[in-house]
Amino acid sequence: MGVGTLVAASLGIDGLVSDESPSDGADPAPMRSLNSGEGAPASVVACPNGPLLIRGDFELVGPDGEELPRTRRTVALCRCGASVLKPYCDGSHKLIGFRSEP
Amino acid sequence: MKQPSPRGDISALVLAVISGTAESQQEPLARLDRLVESAVAATADILHDDDLQLALFCQYELHYSGIDEAGDDWEWNPDLLRVRHRIEAALEARVRDEVVLGSLPEATSEAVCQELFRMTGEDSGPSMSRFVAKSATEEQLREFLVHKSIYQLKEADPHTWVIPRLAGRSKAAMVEIQADEYGNGLPARMHSALFARTMRSLGMDDTYGAYLDAAPAITLAVNNLMSLFGLNRRLRGAVVGHLAAYEMTSSQPNRLYSRGFKRHGYGEDATEYFDEHVEADAVHEQIAGRDMAGGLVESDPRLLQDVLFGAAAGLAVDTLMTVHIMEAWESGRSSLRPSESMAS
Numbered sequence: 346m347g348v349g350t351l352v353a354a355s356l357g358i359d360g361l362v363s364d365e366s367p368s369d370g371a372d373p374a375p376m377r378s379l380n381s382g383e384g385a386p387a388s389v390v391a392c393p394n395g396p397l398l399i400r401g402d403f404e405l406v407g408p409d410g411e412e413l414p415r416t417r418r419t420v421a422l423c424r425c426g427a428s429v430l431k432p433y434c435d436g437s438h439k440l441i442g443f444r445s446e447p
Numbered sequence: 448m449k450q451p452s453p454r455g456d457i458s459a460l461v462l463a464v465i466s467g468t469a470e471s472q473q474e475p476l477a478r479l480d481r482l483v484e485s486a487v488a489a490t491a492d493i494l495h496d497d498d499l500q501l502a503l504f505c506q507y508e509l510h511y512s513g514i515d516e517a518g519d520d521w522e523w524n525p526d527l528l529r530v531r532h533r534i535e536a537a538l539e540a541r542v543r544d545e546v547v548l549g550s551l552p553e554a555t556s557e558a559v560c561q562e563l564f565r566m567t568g569e570d571s572g573p574s575m576s577r578f579v580a581k582s583a584t585e586e587q588l589r590e591f592l593v594h595k596s597i598y599q600l601k602e603a604d605p606h607t608w609v610i611p612r613l614a615g616r617s618k619a620a621m622v623e624i625q626a627d628e629y630g631n632g633l634p635a636r637m638h639s640a641l642f643a644r645t646m647r648s649l650g651m652d653d654t655y656g657a658y659l660d661a662a663p664a665i666t667l668a669v670n671n672l673m674s675l676f677g678l679n680r681r682l683r684g685a686v687v688g689h690l691a692a693y694e695m696t697s698s699q700p701n702r703l704y705s706r707g708f709k710r711h712g713y714g715e716d717a718t719e720y721f722d723e724h725v726e727a728d729a730v731h732e733q734i735a736g737r738d739m740a741g742g743l744v745e746s747d748p749r750l751l752q753d754v755l756f757g758a759a760a761g762l763a764v765d766t767l768m769t770v771h772i773m774e775a776w777e778s779g780r781s782s783l784r785p786s787e788s789m790a791s
């Protein structure tokens with residue numbers, strides 16, 4: 346299976362960042378069928394002063410391995426700690442002035 | 448959309464012309480052109496001019512849902528387009544006057560994204576969301592929905608016009624956002640459908656345009672600005688910046704709006720639209736700033752200024768609408784135009 350599994354509880358600040366250059370239109374992405382169970386590999390964008398944006402094929406599970414409720418393919422995971430929708434970002438990082446950069 | 452009531456000579460003539468046929472309408476079209484020419488020169492402020500805003504709204508509507516009793520041919524009628532162009536040129540000039548841009552960032556995706564977050568993070572006047580959360584009466588909640596319904600019942604459509612004019616990273620990002628706006632294949636999850644559900648749960652008519660007569664000029668101007676940007680390829684940078692600004696000013700206000708409806712005892716039927724936007728737009732704002740707007744500027748650095756202009760223009764005109772609504776509410780008045788459709 347080419348499906349990444351992300352355990353939300355393990356995503357601390359600067360948690361899991363892929364080394365692939367994200368969404369850079371120039372890179373040809375490998376073509377795979379969504380039905381084969383091998384979708385596009387997950388990519389994680391560490392948004393400066395904001396959430397972790399995760400695209401591609403992945404599962405989002407809690408510490409018990411159960412899938413977390415999820416209604417969209419691409420998600421933003423809170424890494425500032427202030428969201429009331431955790432593990433998802435709700436934009437609160439802007440209100441608390443969260444800085445991920447030095 | 449059903450025909451709205453005219454608000455003056457110009458909107459009356461537009462509605463009369465499009466309800467007839469092109470062949471028999473040469474004289475009225477010429478008269479319309481002359482009327483508009485002097486009206487755009489004479490108006491005290493086109494943003495608050497009911498007659499001109501409604502006339503423009505109706506002409507744009509020919510590109511969206513159409514207008515009852517108006518023939519489809521009017522959409523591309525050159526004489527009517529000339530009239531539309533006069534009004535939209537005046538609107539664009541007025542908005543360019545209103546908007547002041549700071550110093551331009553570098554034409555890189557990250558710098559554009561940061562500048563957009565800076566612009567949208569600035570305090571822009573009265574907060575309607577805080578008021579709705581804490582103090583709005585039930586009647587004011589309804590008024591709030593009336594203003595929003597003009598756009599939200601066709602949410603995402605004005606920006607979608609730009610998709611074929613984009614390429615690569617910015618196009619993929621725009622489509623990713625719009626797919627979410629359009630429910631990812633589930634009609635009931637379309638944001639416009641969620642908004643309609645909110646309206647129904649307050650006992651309101653969710654037909655597109657049902658409350659158009661009640662919407663003041665500035666509310667129409669908010670919508671006309673989006674159509675102006677969306678329908679002109681020349682302004683593709685502006686429509687992208689406009690969408691980015693909308694996505695970036697959504698999560699927190701929508702959380703507060705939801706609270707206002709809960710405070711009055713409304714349940715999920717009413718609040719789902721707002722709750723969905725808290726989570727969705729925390730995703731959309733990142734994609735919009737970095738990939739859609741930033742990606743567009745990286746692929747064509749000449750569009751940098753237009754992207755920022757579109758964002759600033761959207762914020763400025765929305766602020767004017769908020770000011771209009773809050774001033775009315777603070778002095779105990781309705782923010783709507785007197786209209787039979789709200790009398791019930």
Ligand code: FES
Pocket residue numbers: 395396397422423424425426427428433434435436437438439
């Ligand atoms: S990162 Fe957005 S709310 Fe925490």
Ligand SMILES: [Fe+2]
Pocket residue numbers: 602628638724
């Ligand atoms: Fe939306």
Ligand SMILES: [Fe+2]
Pocket residue numbers: 628694727728731
């Ligand atoms: Fe959105």
